[in-house]
C-alpha cells in the first residue's frame with residue numbers, strides 16, 4: 330500500500346487511523362455481523378453511532394443546549410436555498426461576498442427574497458476579506474451571511490463581521506473543526522463535511538433553536554425545513570448513515586488529538602511552514618493579503634502559467650497530489666486540512682525549494 334500526500338480541496342485527506350478502523354469494521358461492525366452500510370438506521374446499533382457522533386461534536390465545539398445539530402444531505406450547496414427558505418421572514422438578508430461560494434449563496438437567496446451584498450472583495454479577485462466593522466445592513470434583514478473560509482481563494486474571516494444585532498449565518502465547510510469557535514455568536518453554522526471531516530454526502534447544520542420554526546416560505550418542501558429534521562433528530566428519512574459514522578470517527582480522532590485548541594496550534598504550525606517559505610521564495614508567491622490568510626487553503630503562483638503546470642506535474646510525480654489551483658483562478662493551491670500531517674507540508678516545502686533552485 331502506498332499513500333500520497335493529498336492536498337485536495339475536497340473531498341480531501343482523512344486521518345489514516347480513521348480509515349484503518351473503518352476498514353477493520355467493514356465486514357462486521359462490533360459483532361453485528363454486518364457493515365454499518367448495511368444496517369437499519371432505526372437499529373439500536375446505529376442509534377448509538379449517530380448519538381455518539383452528535384455528543385462528540387457538541388463536546389468538541391462546546392455547542393450550547395439551545396442549538397440543534399442536524400446531519401443532512403444535499404451538500405453545502407443545498408443550504409444556499411434552505412437558509413433563505415427557512416430564515417427569510419422579512420424576505421431580506423445581507424450577504425458578504427468573499428468568493429464563489431458566497432456568491433452562489435447570494436445568487437440563490439435572490440430567488441427567495443431581497444439579498445443585498447453588504448460587502449464584496451470581488452474587485453481584487455477575492456484576495457482579501459473586506460472591512461466588516463461598520464456595514465450598511467438593512468434594519469429588517471433576517472440575517473447576515475458569510476462564507477467564513479474561502480476555499481478557492483484561501484482567505485478567512487479572522488474576525489467575525491459586526492452584524493449589528495442580526496443573526497449570523499456561516500458556511501464553514503472548509504474550516505469546520507480546524508479551530509475553536511464561539512457557537513453563541515452564530516445563528517447557523519453549517520458545512521459540507523468532505524473538506525475537513527468525512528466523506529461527501531453529509532452536511533452538518535448547527536442551528537439555534539429559535540430559528541427552527543414552521544414559519545417558512547410558502548411551498549418549502551418538507552425535506553428542506555429545518556423543523557422536519559430537528560423534530561426527528563436527523564432521522565426523518567434515511568440519513569447518510571455511513572458518512573455520519575465516519576464523521577463520528579473523525580470527531581473521536583479530534584478528541585484524541587486534544588480537541589480544537591490543540592488542532593488549531595498544529596494547523597498554525599503547518600500553515601506557517603508553507604507561508605514562511607512563500608514569503609521568502611523568489612519564485613513562488615502567495616496570492617492573499619497576509620492578515621486574511623487561511624490556515625486550510627493556501628493558494629500560490631509562480632507568475633508563469635507554464636511553470637505552474639510544470640510544477641503541478643512534477644509534484645504529482647513525486648507523490649504530492651491535487652496541487653492544481655481551482656479552475657477559476659489557476660496557479661496552485663495546497664489544502665492542508667486537519668488530517669494533513671506536518672511532515673506532508675515539510676516535504677512539500679522541501680520539494681518547492683528544489684524546484685525553485687532548478688527553475689531559476
Ligand SMILES: *Cc1c(COP(=O)(O)O)cnc(C)c1O
Nearest residue numbers: 404405406430480500502503521
Ligand atoms: C466545497 C464548498 C461548498 C460546496 O459544497 P458541496 O457540498 O459540494 O455543495 C460550499 N461552500 C464552501 C466554503 C466549500 O468549500
